[in-house]
Amino acid sequence: MESLVISKENFPELINTIIKSYRLFAPTEEKGFSGFNIIKDYLEMDLSYLNSRMPPKAILFNQTETLFLMEPGAKGSIKSKAISNEKSAIFAIRPCDAKGFRIIDPVFLGDVIDPLYKANRDNSVLIGLSCNQPDSSCFCTSFGDSPASGKYVDILFTDIEENYLVEVMTEKGKNFVNNFGRFFTPAPPKEIEAKNAKEKEAIKLIKRNLKVEGIEEKMDKMFNHPIWEEYAKKCIGCGTCTYLCPTCHCFDVVDESTLDKGARVRTWDACMFPEYTMHTSGHNPRPARMHRLRNRFYHKYSYFPKNSDVIACTGCGRCIRYCPVNIDIIELMNRVSEMEL
């Protein structure tokens, strides 16, 4: 790992130089909230943001994506889709959202490789921006992570007043930085200290904690506990929590065609919708909201750890912040954690 600095004065030029050779995704403000968009100029970027409304998972795993093209019908044919190899950089991704990719990697890059995700993942450099201002629903620290963690990104920027401290975390990050070497100088110790101080301050701002320890074992014994029904009562069964989650990866596959043209398309899907598991016969293995809500929390805190050895939650807080009915994963999981069985 290498630590560099770039002055804020030179920063706009760096961004505009990156834009010349990379498709650059960065947070922009639209209608009062932030989202990741391709920017063509430094000025479009808004770094005052807390976090984007939609997680940047949408960049590597698009909400709607063509799997292949077809000529539909009983005499139809198939045309493979060309997979783009365009070089991208995602700038100012938050450490929690970058972790999201690390969590879903084993799903898309496991026994069977998803070529679309793989191409996007391979061709993207993740450039993080430390959170100096976590908000009321942030809880990444519950998982031993930090709002200024460079663990899951290729390069991490931290705003340290006059300069950005730039930590190069991976080989991919190093290659990237080397392309723009003239903008960076080695970081003097005081700048590294400045980052550590910022990190400490940010951690202090995180007020909420999810007690992770022992939760998987607890859940092994709680499948039939009434707590799931209790929360399902107030759940209205929308897809907000799943669609805004950086680790929810479920999708639907559908054919969309006109008379002579068509495509097989995948779109995000949500386990909170009854149609998600509905059999053709009309039988539904998860007929009630209780089953669906329970499955969602089990998937994150029990099944995922069993299959991939990591809790499928990053502590980004979006599901808490945007749940229309205040279903709060911290509150619920802490009750599970503290449950006397």
Place this chain on the structure above:
Amino acid sequence: MVDQKELVKVAKETLARKDVKYIIGYKKGSYGFQTSAAFAYTPKDVEEFIFTPLCNKNLAKYPLKEEKLPLKRGEEEDKRKIGLIVKGCDSRAISQVIQENGMKREEVVLIGIPCPGVIDQKVIEKRFPNQSEITEVTEIDDDYVFTIDGKEQKIPKQELLAEVCKTCEYPNPVLYDIIIGEEVEVNPKAEYEGIKELEDAPLENRWEYWEEQFQRCIRCYACREACPLCYCSTCMADLLEPQWIRRSVNISENTAWNIMRAFHLAGRCISCGACENACPMDIPLMELNKKLGKEVKEMFDYAPGLDIEAKPLLGSFNPDDPEEFIK
């Protein structure tokens, strides 16, 4: 505002009735400015009930969301009533649903609370993004008063009040079994003032405006799930055969979805704002609903959710109905 003790007392009395299975009210939320729906089965549960300016969710959805799972052998259906705390808008929702035969009057016991307006969740959270501590808000004269980090905040009501409340014509419950609290004075401001600017804009600007809004839609259907008038057992958006709306999330399908939902709410939307509140992408859905509500009012002199005996607007015919729009 309603006295919490009185609220609890009335709710307890209602719960004690033999024909009531549980009561749905509000309780404190899990953090910051949140409140939560509370399902009270015991007198102890009822003690958690609150009614504050943060009680901005429409509880009328919940009786409609009650799931009737197949009964186990020997099990009998619980036909007792559901108790429900209703503000003006919630009561209109229930009234409209009853009018449409979506529910029977005897299925619910309504505890009405005249509502002086509620706080827009998104506005207050945006203003205080770091407030994780559970915060109670009270209304004193024309201000909302609460404490943050030991410092008292006094914010003019108009700054935090939800848009729908600013123009609410029916803050007092129109349908109830018991009412608590004092009747609220009706705001004289015209209900459709909020959409005037948009109405006056040229056609292409309006189209551009809505394209921009619908572009953001992620089709999570939070609007539908939060809306007390969206209670179809199968929404046409979920049908596969025929498939009216494709699953692809793009401007064309998103527009189809949002316009379709708005049309299905014409003459039915009771202006609670639950859809807009729930929308994670901040789409101003109430502007669509208000516009249709206004057309309905002007053409048919009809407002939904006021009379359970009335015929639903689009389910009835009157020889005097205007017909200029049929060309």
Place this chain on the structure above:
Amino acid sequence: MTENPYQPSLATIEKIKVEVTGERAIKTFKLVFQDKEIQEKFNFVPGQCVMISLLGKGESMFAISSSPTEKDYLEVSVMKHGKNTSALHETEEGDTVGVRGPYGNHFDVEGWKNKNIVFIGGGIGMAPLRSVVNYTINAQKRNQYGNLDIIYGARTSNDLCFKDEFTELQKRDDVNVHLSIDVVEEGWEHFVGFVPSNLLKVKPPTKDTIAITCGPPIMIKFVIQNLLELGFKDEQIFTTLEMRMKCGVGICGRCNIGNLYVCKDGPVFSNAQLKNLEGDM
């Protein structure tokens, strides 16, 4: 370029056999990959599934109902029920469909050598069992297995699948066929009643025997109950499960029971596994 696991290969419907007519119509589709090399390389074991799609309509998962001993084609038997199956029922011989797979685990036909096998099927649930039946009665394989008992039933005689094949099997002396229908019909000479009852009547011996069952969930439930009653151990009982599936390869998320995905960790489960599996089925 990495191979696209979601993209099917094209296959031609060589033959359509009408198994059952009427409201719950069933047809068996004989499919041959249009690319010879793909056909030659397509290997599977009974119990495995394939994703079949009529292009433009959509994709569904079906158990392969033919035996891998037939190398030149594969068959799926499909009941007309929803959007995709109705579209498939409207196809004609010579039409093109997309096929990808095979997916999932399988019946352990290798491990079951020298054992007796009891097949207990209901309605369209016979489809995956047919693959094992045809595998074990194959001329080269038959002597590797002990007694073969097939207990099969449907609502009415019209709803029985593979009727002509059962007629042939009944002529053989190395397979026992026990057919049933749910309600009395004129001319019906076999058992009348539900499949689980027929099982109790047939009473297959448990020693060195494997029981495999597939059918409607309620039938499976009572079949397993009755098998246990007859003395079968959980480890001797196998079933194959159904779930809504989309990707077929454990990515899209929906077919989980607990932490297992039916598409890749299933669809075949022993009752010993099922008993310990806590999840929504």
